[in-house]
Amino acid sequence: MIEIITIGDELLIGQVVNTNASWMAEEINGVGWSVRQITSVSDNAEEIRRALEEASLRADVVLMTGGLGPTKDDITKDVLCNYFSTRLVLHEAVLQNIESFFRRKGLPLTGLNRDQAMVPESARVIENPMGTAPGLAFEKDGKLFVAMPGVPYEMKHIMEVFVLPELVKSSDSQVIVHKTILTQGIGESFLAKMIEDWENSLAPDIKLAYLPSPGIVRLRLSMRGTDRMMMEAKIAEKVDELQKLIPVYIWGEGKETLEENVGKLLKERNKTLSTAESCTGGLIAHRITSVPGSSGWFAGSVIAYDNRIKIQMLAVNAEVLEMQGAVSKEVVEEMASGVQKILQTDYAIAVSGIAGPDGGTDEKPVGTVWIAVAGPQGVVSRKFLFGDERMRNIQRSSTAALAMLREQILNVK
Amino acid sequence: MIEIITIGDELLIGQVVNTNASWMAEEINGVGWSVRQITSVSDNAEEIRRALEEASLRADVVLMTGGLGPTKDDITKDVLCNYFSTRLVLHEAVLQNIESFFRRKGLPLTGLNRDQAMVPESARVIENPMGTAPGLAFEKDGKLFVAMPGVPYEMKHIMEVFVLPELVKSSDSQVIVHKTILTQGIGESFLAKMIEDWENSLAPDIKLAYLPSPGIVRLRLSMRGTDRMMMEAKIAEKVDELQKLIPVYIWGEGKETLEENVGKLLKERNKTLSTAESCTGGLIAHRITSVPGSSGWFAGSVIAYDNRIKIQMLAVNAEVLEMQGAVSKEVVEEMASGVQKILQTDYAIAVSGIAGPDGGTDEKPVGTVWIAVAGPQGVVSRKFLFGDERMRNIQRSSTAALAMLREQILNVK
Numbered sequence: 045m046i047e048i049i050t051i052g053d054e055l056l057i058g059q060v061v062n063t064n065a066s067w068m069a070e071e072i073n074g075v076g077w078s079v080r081q082i083t084s085v086s087d088n089a090e091e092i093r094r095a096l097e098e099a100s101l102r103a104d105v106v107l108m109t110g111g112l113g114p115t116k117d118d119i120t121k122d123v124l125c126n127y128f129s130t131r132l133v134l135h136e137a138v139l140q141n142i143e144s145f146f147r148r149k150g151l152p153l154t155g156l157n158r159d160q161a162m163v164p165e166s167a168r169v170i171e172n173p174m175g176t177a178p179g180l181a182f183e184k185d186g187k188l189f190v191a192m193p194g195v196p197y198e199m200k201h202i203m204e205v206f207v208l209p210e211l212v213k214s215s216d217s218q219v220i221v222h223k224t225i226l227t228q229g230i231g232e233s234f235l236a237k238m239i240e241d242w243e244n245s246l247a248p249d250i251k252l253a254y255l256p257s258p259g260i261v262r263l264r265l266s267m268r269g270t271d272r273m274m275m276e277a278k279i280a281e282k283v284d285e286l287q288k289l290i291p292v293y294i295w296g297e298g299k300e301t302l303e304e305n306v307g308k309l310l311k312e313r314n315k316t317l318s319t320a321e322s323c324t325g326g327l328i329a330h331r332i333t334s335v336p337g338s339s340g341w342f343a344g345s346v347i348a349y350d351n352r353i354k355i356q357m358l359a360v361n362a363e364v365l366e367m368q369g370a371v372s373k374e375v376v377e378e379m380a381s382g383v384q385k386i387l388q389t390d391y392a393i394a395v396s397g398i399a400g401p402d403g404g405t406d407e408k409p410v411g412t413v414w415i416a417v418a419g420p421q422g423v424v425s426r427k428f429l430f431g432d433e434r435m436r437n438i439q440r441s442s443t444a445a446l447a448m449l450r451e452q453i454l455n456v457k
Numbered sequence: 458m459i460e461i462i463t464i465g466d467e468l469l470i471g472q473v474v475n476t477n478a479s480w481m482a483e484e485i486n487g488v489g490w491s492v493r494q495i496t497s498v499s500d501n502a503e504e505i506r507r508a509l510e511e512a513s514l515r516a517d518v519v520l521m522t523g524g525l526g527p528t529k530d531d532i533t534k535d536v537l538c539n540y541f542s543t544r545l546v547l548h549e550a551v552l553q554n555i556e557s558f559f560r561r562k563g564l565p566l567t568g569l570n571r572d573q574a575m576v577p578e579s580a581r582v583i584e585n586p587m588g589t590a591p592g593l594a595f596e597k598d599g600k601l602f603v604a605m606p607g608v609p610y611e612m613k614h615i616m617e618v619f620v621l622p623e624l625v626k627s628s629d630s631q632v633i634v635h636k637t638i639l640t641q642g643i644g645e646s647f648l649a650k651m652i653e654d655w656e657n658s659l660a661p662d663i664k665l666a667y668l669p670s671p672g673i674v675r676l677r678l679s680m681r682g683t684d685r686m687m688m689e690a691k692i693a694e695k696v697d698e699l700q701k702l703i704p705v706y707i708w709g710e711g712k713e714t715l716e717e718n719v720g721k722l723l724k725e726r727n728k729t730l731s732t733a734e735s736c737t738g739g740l741i742a743h744r745i746t747s748v749p750g751s752s753g754w755f756a757g758s759v760i761a762y763d764n765r766i767k768i769q770m771l772a773v774n775a776e777v778l779e780m781q782g783a784v785s786k787e788v789v790e791e792m793a794s795g796v797q798k799i800l801q802t803d804y805a806i807a808v809s810g811i812a813g814p815d816g817g818t819d820e821k822p823v824g825t826v827w828i829a830v831a832g833p834q835g836v837v838s839r840k841f842l843f844g845d846e847r848m849r850n851i852q853r854s855s856t857a858a859l860a861m862l863r864e865q866i867l868n869v870k
Contacts, residue, residue: 054668056492058483059637059677062475065497070471079469080504082497084478087666091493098511113667114646154650176646195669197846224472233527233589237567253500254526255467256608262472319760325746326739329760333738336814336847344766347732347742347758349751353800357757357770387766401749433610434749 045080046072046211047099051092051110051120052194055084064109064199070299071203075211076219077105087111092123096189104187107207110194112177114156121164121180124191128182130166135178138163142176170206174198179206188214218268221275223283224255225263226300227293228447232256235263235293242289246282258436259443260302295450302446303331309453310341315390317449319345320358320383322370323397323413327442343387348379358382371396371408373416377423380416391452392418393445397428399437413441419452458493459485459624460512464505464523464533465607468497477522477612483712484616488624489632490518500524505536509602517600520620523607525590527569534577534593537604541595543579548591551576555589583619587611592619601627631681634688636696637668638676639709641860645669648676648706655702659695671849672856673715708863715859716744722866723754728803730862732758733771733796735783736810736826740855756800761792771795784809784821786829790836793829804865805831806858810841812850826854832865 048068054060062084069079080103085091092111099106111120125131139161146153160176163169170179170190177193179202190207192199227235232254236243243252249269255262265282267275287294296305310317319328329345332338348354351370355362360378368374376396384392397413404410410432416425428444430437461481467473478495485492493516498504505524512519524533538544552574559566573589576582583592583603590606592615603620605612640648645667649656656665662682668675678695680688700707709718723730732741742758745751759770764783767773773791781787789809797805810826817823823845829838841857843850 053664053666054677055479055495056482057486057635057677057679058479058481058492059668059675060670061479062495066468066471066474068471069469073470079471080499081508082468082475084495086493095494114649151644151647154646156649157646197849222470231564233567233570234564236527236569251466253466255472257473264467264470264472266470321739324743325751325755326734326742326758326760329739329762330737330743330851333760333762334848334851338738339762339816342738343763344770345739345758345760345762346770347739347746347760349742349746349758350756350800353757357759357799386770387763403752435747436610438743438747 045103046077046105046107047080047103048082049092049095049099049106049108050082050084050194051087051108052084053086055110056086064194064196067196067200068107068109068203071208072211073220073222075208077211078220087119089119089123089126092120093127096123096127100184100187100189105211106187106189108189108191109199112191112193113195114154114160114176120191121162124167124180124182125164128164128166128184130164132162133165135161135163135169137171138169138178141171141173141178145173145176170202172198172202174201181206218270219272220266220268221272221279222264222266223279224298225265225283225286225294226296227261227263227290228259228295228302228443230261230293232261235261235290239286239289242282242285247278250279250282259440259447295447301331301335302443302450304335306446306450306453307332307335307338307341309450310391311337313453315453316341316343317391317393318343318383318387318389320379320392320394321345321347322349322354322379322395323399324395324438324441324445325349327438328393328395328445331442331446343389346383346386354379358386369408371398371412371414373414373425373427376414376416377425380418380423380425384418390420391449393449394418395441395445397437397441399441400432400434411437413437413444415441415445415448417445417448417452421452424448424452458516459490459518459520460493460516461495462505462508462512462519462521463495463497463607464500464521465497466499468523469499477607477609480609480613481520481522481616484621485624486633486635488621490624491633500532502532502536502539505533506540509536509540513597513600513602518624519600519602521602521604522612525604525606527567527573527589533604534575537580537593537595538577541577541579541597543577545575546578548574548576548582550584551582551591554584554586554591558586558589583615585611585615587614594619631683632685633679633681634685634692635677635679636692637711638678638696638699638707639713640674640676640703640706641672641708641715641856643674643706645674648674648703652699652702655695655698660691663692663695672853672860708860714744714748715856715863717748719859719863719866720745720748720751720754722863723804724750726866728866729754729756730804730806731756731796731800731802733792733805733807734758734760735762735767735792735808736812737808737851737854737858738762740851741806741808741858744855744859756802759796759799767792771799782821784811784825784827786827786838786840789827789829790838793831793836793838797831803833804862806862807831808854808858810850810854812854813845813847824850826850826857828854828858828861830858830861830865834865837861837865
C-alpha cells in the first residue's frame with residue numbers, strides 16, 4: 045500500500061488543482077500497487093510531520109510532492125531532516141546540475157537556486173535534470189519515503205526514473221488488473237439499467253466502477269490476485285459480453301481520448317478533417333491538435349464566432365442564416381459543407397449553439413446545440429439540448445461532435 | 458478548521474482529477490475559514506469511516522463529496538447511517554425531486570434512481586435540484602458533517618445554498634485576508650530575486666506564496682486576524698509597493714484569467730479581435746470564447762494548421778513561406794495582418810511554432826514559437842523558446858500570445 049502526501053498552501057486554498065496526485069495514482073496502479081490515501085496538507089512543518097507519521101503507519105511507501113522549490117514558502121527539507129534525524133549538507137552533483145541547468149537556459153544563478161543544492165545528508169539523491177530541486181529518498185523502519193518537487197514534469201521524471209522502477213522491484217506477487225471501457229452518448233443511470241443483468245453476472249472478485257465526465261461514462265473493471273493471465277482472460281470475457289450488449293455506445297478503452305481515437309481512425313484511412321466552430325470557439329480544433337502528429341489529418345478550422353464570418357468565410361447563405369438563425373439545422377449543415385469544400389478535406393465538423401449564459405430564447409434555450417458532420421456520404425446533423433452551464437455546454441458539444449464524426453467514419457448508428 | 462474528504466476509487470486510481478476539493482477549498486477560504494487537510498479515500502466502508510473519524514478529531518466541520526451516486530460502487534450512505542447510528546428511510550420530497558428531475562428531462566425513472574430517495578433518518582436533507590442525490594447534513598459532538606454528491610455542479614449548488622451560509626453564520630471573529638497578484642513573463646526564481654528586498658520587508662504576520670503555472674506566476678499575500686479593514690489596508694500598501702517594483706510583469710489580481718482581462722480591456726475600448734493559429738490549434742480562440750459575452754469582442758479565427766491554408770485563407774505570401782518556413786517572423790506577421798484584414802478586426806493574434814514532439818530542427822528546435830500581434834499601430838512580433846513538452850508548449854504559447862496582446866492594447870513594455 046502506498047500513500048501520497050501533496051504539500052502546499054495553494055492546494056488548501058484551492059488555487060491549484062491536484063493533478064500531481066491523480067497522475068501518480070494512475071502510474072502506481074499501473075505497476076500493481078494500490079494507493080490507500082491521498083493527503084494534502086499546508087506548508088507548515090507540524091502538519092507535514094503529522095501527515096508523514098500517520099501515512100507511515102498505514103503504508104509501506106510514502107510519496108511526497110511539493111515544498112521543495114527555491115522560494116521561502118517551501119520548508120519540506122527541514123521537516124525531512126528533523127524526521128529522519130539528519131542535517132542539510134551541500135551536494136556537489138546537485139550544485140553542478142543546477143549550474144548547468146541555468147547555463148543551458150542562458151540564465152543567471154541566484155542564491156536561492158544555489159540553496160537547492162543543500163540536501164539531507166542521509167537521503168539518496170535522485171537527479172532532476174528538468175529542474176533544480178532533486179528528489180530525495182529515505183528508508184526508515186523498512187519503509188520507503190520519497191520527496192519530490194511539486195512541478196509536474198519534474199515530479200514525473202523522478203517517478204519514472206526512480207519510484208516506479210523501485211516499486212516494480214519490491215512488488216509482492218499480488219497484482220491488479222484493470223480494464224476501462226469508454227462509452228459516449230448515454231447517461232450513467234441509463235447505462236447502469238441497460239447493463240444491470242451483465243453487472244449482476246460479474247464474479248464477486250471483479251469490481252465495477254462508473255466514472256462519469258461531461259458526455260462520457262467510463263466503466264472500469266478491476267480484479268486483484270496473483271494470476272495475471274487468468275484475471276486478464278476473465279475480464280476480457282466480460283468485456284466481450286459488454287461489447288455485444290452496447291456496441292453503439294462503446295468507442296474505446298483505457299486511457300485513450302476521443303480525439304486520439306478519431307485521429308487514429310482518420311490516419312488509418314488516410315482521410316483529412318476540418319472544423320467550422322461557432323459556440324465551441326476552437327475547442328474541437330484544440331482537442332484534435334492536442335494529439336501528436338495531428339498535422340497528418342487535420343487541415344485547419346474556421347472559428348466563425350461572428351455571423352458575418354459564417355457568410356464570408358464558410359459561404360453560408362445569408363438569407364438562410366437570417367430566416368433560420370445561426371443555431372439551426374440548415375446553417376450548421378452549410379457550415380460543415382462549406383468548410384469541407386473550402387479547406388478540401390474528406391470530413392468536416394460544424395457546431396453552432398447557444399453556450400450561454402445569454403442568447404437563449406423560449407424556442408432555443410441556452411444549451412441548444414446543432415452539430416453537423418460532412419463526409420464522403422453527405423452531411424448528417426443532430427440537435428442536442430445540454431444544460432445551463434457555459435463551459436459544460438462547450439465541453440459536451442465538443443465531445444458529441446467528435447463522437448458524431450467517429451460514427452460517420454465507422455458508419456455506425 | 459475544516460477538513461474535506463473526497464471519496465471514490467476513481468481518485469485513488471488516478472482516473473479523475475480532484476477539482477472538487479480545490480473549488481471547495483477556495484470557497485471556504487473566501488468566507489474566512491481554513492482547510493486543514495484534504496483526504497481522498499476509496500469507496501470502501503472501513504476507509505471512509507476511518508477518514509471520517511480522523512477528520513472529526515482535527516476539524517470543526519467535515520465536508521464529504523462523492524459516493525452518493527445511483528450505481529453500485531457508491532456506499533457512503535450506509536457508512537453514514539452506521540457512523541451516526543441511524544437508518545435509511547424514504548424521503549418524500551427527495552422522491553418528488555427525483556421524479557420531477559426525470560420528467561423535466563423527458564427520461565424514464567429507474568429503480569436505481571428511486572433508491573436515491575432513501576436517506577439517513579437523522580440527516581438534514583439539502584435539496585439538489587441539479588441532480589438526484591440530495592446533500593445530507595449531520596451534527597455530532599457539536600461538529601457539522603455534510604455529505605454531498607461528487608458531480609461538480611451538484612456539489613457546488615449544495616455548497617452555495619447550505620454549506621457556505623452555515624459557515625458564515627458560525628464563523629468566529631478570526632478572518633483571513635488574501636490578495637493574489639498575477640504576473641506573467643518572468644520565472645519564479647527570477648521574480649523572487651527581483652522582489653527579495655520587498656519580500657523581506659513584509660511584516661511577519663503577512664504570508665507570501667509563489668504559485669507558478671505555465672507562463673504565469675501568482676503571488677499570494679495572506680494575513681489572519683480579527684480586524685479585516687486594518688489587514689486589507691496593510692496588504693494593499695504592500696501590493697502598491699509591488700506594483701511600482703515590477704509594473705511590467707503584473708497583469709491582474711485575484712481569480713481573473715488572462716483571457717478575462719484581455720476581454721475586459723477590449724470591451725472597454727470597444728475594440729475587436731481575431732486570431733490566426735497554427736501550433737496553438739485553436740486554444741487561444743477557445744480561451745477567449747470561454748469568457749461569457751466574448752461574442753462582443755471576438756470575431757473569429759482561422760486555424761491554419763496546414764500551410765496551404767495559411768496561403769489560401771490568410772493571404773500569406775507563398776514565396777515567403779517557402780523561403781523562411783512557417784515558423785518565422787515574416788510568416789507570423791503576415792498571418793496576423795492577414796486575419797486582421799480579412800476578419801476586419803482592430804487587433805489580431807497570430808502564432809506559428811513547433812509544439813513537438815516531431816518537426817524540430819537544429820536551427821528551429823521543438824519549442825520554438827513565433828507570436829505576432831497586429832493592432833492599430835502596426836504589427837509586433839517576438840520569438841519564444843519554450844520546452845520539449847507538446848501540451849506545455851501549446852499552453853505557454855497561448856498565454857504568451859494573450860500577454861502580448863495585452864501589452865499592445867495598453868501600450869506597455
